[in-house]
Amino acid sequence: MIGYLDFSLRLAIWFLLTADASVANILIGVSVALLLPRPYTAPGALKDWLRIFWEILIAIPRAYFEALEIMFRPHTREEIVLERVKPQRTPGLIFLDIFLITFTPKTIVLKYREDGWYEVHRVQRRPKT
Template identity: 55%
Template sequence: MMGHLLLRLVIWLLLTASLSPANLLIGLAAAWLLPWGVGARTPLKEVAKAMGSILLAIPQAYGEAFSIILRPHPREAVVRQEGAPDRPPGLVFLDIFRITFTPRTLVLKSRSNGGYLVHRLCPRRGPCS
């Protein structure tokens, strides 16, 4: 239970980008009041791996934001991004959060076989991957 509360608080802090005491209290209240899912247990190793990929996405998000500012991305595409099938809902949420966290991508749909439909902004030249 404590791990879920901490995970929710970390996600709140990533979304709001503020460590003020008021924001911490609001985040703690939101983390506590959100419904607690009952379902398949998610291995801690998998959660740690997903959180690590989210932390690695932070510098990538800054890089993509600067690239959008400096070089506009006029093209767009909807692509399929592979994902592991039969992932617990918590890990699917973390995958979607990681993909959507970066400025050039947005998850449109989560597929039942583990993939995602992702809307991407593409540079003027080059591949849209």
């Protein structure tokens, strides 16, 4: 099951990059998804995949809310924080974590560090004094 999720993720990335639904592009995308090297880490648990997809679904309305909030209430405070990568993450799940963090308007992942941390840039409202 996890192999299908990895394959689907690779194929979805291919379609997002090419924005072409022709038969030739579908065949090329399937070929690329099958030929890309597989990670040598332990496969992610199905519950991790389901949890990240649920978090992405929740992030969609949150992203709209944050975009409206930034437009109507200025955010002038910036900070760079470190967030720990969840343990036992496959490269596909790490990609989805980075996508999820970057999807919302107030945060963006600047760097994935090999020691298990994300460097995240955040904008926030300045506290009232």
